[in-house]
Amino acid sequence: MPKITTRTYDSQAFESLHRDGLPPVLARIYAARGIGHSAQLEMALARLLPFDQIRNIHLMAGLLADAIKARKRLLIIADYDSDGATACAVGIRILRMMGADVGYLVPNRFEYGYGLTPEIVDLAYTTSRPDILITVDNGIASIDGVQAAKALGMQVLITDHHLPGDELPEATAIINPNQPGCPFPSKHIAGVGVIFYLMLALRAEFRQRGAFDTDKEPKLAGFLDLVALGTVADVVKLDDNNRILVQQGLRRIQAGLACSGINALLKIAGRKVQQTSTYDLGFILGPRLNAAGRLDDMSLGIECLITDDAGAAEQMARQLDALNVRRREIESNMQDSALSKLESSLHAESARIQSAYSVCLFDQSWHQGVIGILASRIKDRYHRPVIIFAPGNDGEMKGSGRSIPGFHLRDALDLVAKRYPEIIVKFGGHAAAAGLTIVAERFVQFCEAFETIAQSLLTEADLTRVIETDGELDESDMNMELAQHLTRQVWGQGFPQPTFNAGFYVESQRVVGEKHLKLKLRKMPSGSMPAQDLTSGISYDAILFFHNDLLPDVINAVYRLQINEFNGRTMLQLLLEHWSQAEAKSIG
Known part of the structure; x- marks a missing residue:
């Protein structure tokens, strides 16, 4: 079960941004991403480094x-x-x-x-x-x-x-x-x-x-x-x-x-x-x-x-x-194959993954061009450094890896190469992603060496996925104005799109498009209230993609503010990214 935490931010940065005219919610969001003054939010070409x-x-x-x-x-x-x-x-x-x-x-x-x-x-x-x-x-x-x-x-x-x-x-x-x-x-x-x-x-x-x-x-x-x-x-x-x-x-x-x-x-x-x-x-x-x-x-x-x-x-x-459609088909088949190795009670990898700090997999049928995507999918599922291998040329295997926070993948491969110079033919990459070529007959030895490095650099706490959010939004901030501002900003790696968390009552829900859940949610107040009192607060449209099982009546959710355009109408919508069952609040 992922651990949900709230991003911390520098109070001086928050005050500086607020003094420059940003509302508290935006000052908090940007301060949590390392922005210390409003000039950093100016995107003029003149501000490019020389x-x-x-x-x-x-x-x-x-x-x-x-x-x-x-x-x-x-x-x-x-x-x-x-x-x-x-x-x-x-x-x-x-x-x-x-x-x-x-x-x-x-x-x-x-x-x-x-x-x-x-x-x-x-x-x-x-x-x-x-x-x-x-x-x-x-x-x-x-x-x-x-x-x-x-x-x-x-x-x-x-x-x-x-x-x-x-x-x-x-x-x-x-x-x-x-x-x-x-x-x-x-x-x-x-x-x-x-x-x-x-x-x-x-x-x-x-x-x-x-x-x-x-x-x-x-x-x-x-x-x-x-x-x-x-x-x-x-x-x-x-x-x-x-x-x-x-x-x-x-x-x-x-x-x-x-x-x-x-x-x-x-x-x-x-x-x-x-x-x-x-x-x-x-x-x-x-x-x-x-x-x-x-x-x-x-x-x-x-x-x-x-x-x-x-x-x-x-x-x-x-x-x-057309190539991308074919790539998705290949990836789906490879993912099914990999998960069968990792989740089958009859497969050795299934037992090993429970105590392992890393995942290394190889299959003779896997496509060399898709192993990086598969590594990313397995990393997301198990929250461990993952390297996926496919057959290479002349007694070699080609590998592609993806990593988790706290584990620098390229440096880890460098350690393996220095300690076991007979295994890796070549490697390169970054902290989060890397590629390598190994001697095929050394595959088992590589897996053992990589696991040893992973155990030396990671703790058990590192293997728990952490979902960072920007905390709870006041209902006064859950509006189109904030959604539009966030939509205009550039988000991505190292500057994550804001997410928020709160408890919600599920007023209604239905499956749309056979695989998505469309919901009406009412935010649970921060204070206590009778579980049956759903009359206060605002009702929000929400969507949960690729999920067609109905949710319980009360949930904790991590969500993003989204602008939904449908039939010529523009509406605020909550995009759910994670949910868990919650208890309705009651009077103490």
């Missing part, structure tokens, strides 16, 4: 400007997820706008795996003969790949955001806010954000060289739709800088100024452009874009994002949508 704080960015911008002037052949090496695809699209679009001879190559995950490997370098050399390779959303761990490129006479410029290992590649230049010695404060910027910042620096370099007429200088803010999509889809922490990037990108999408690919994906998904939210970026567009890299070739996703032909974009969006 690019010159990124180590080596002037060096790399100068190298690119020289290469473009000399008509050197550039080749972007992209990653096969949404962040990599949007980063590639930003690089291709802007570099071509600035006169570059640039193409791209995205590794097929099933043939070449992740990043700038020696095999990808050979492929790039034989097919394109580039002078310079530019990595986006990868490269910081590509020691051997960079050496292979140098041996073939190619320069390598690395743009990445992943955590570096003990050794850095010997590239011509590296920009990565997480590399040692980089003072850029936003350590959570996505790969698409890094390449966008490089493009800002490149424009400044050309400006300094007098390359632009004032009226012909490229307007790079027009590419923030792609930056917003990649940032949200990559589930990076939405710090102040990332929120500005996302908010500015969303405004352009909502104004109908997005690229043809984003507009086409929204249309295929049946979403209204004017109402696009971070939810649409992360859960509607992101999965459709990712489906290409998971099941086929991310080149389809990249082409959808770089074309200016609306008809071609729509055709590719339909292909991406």
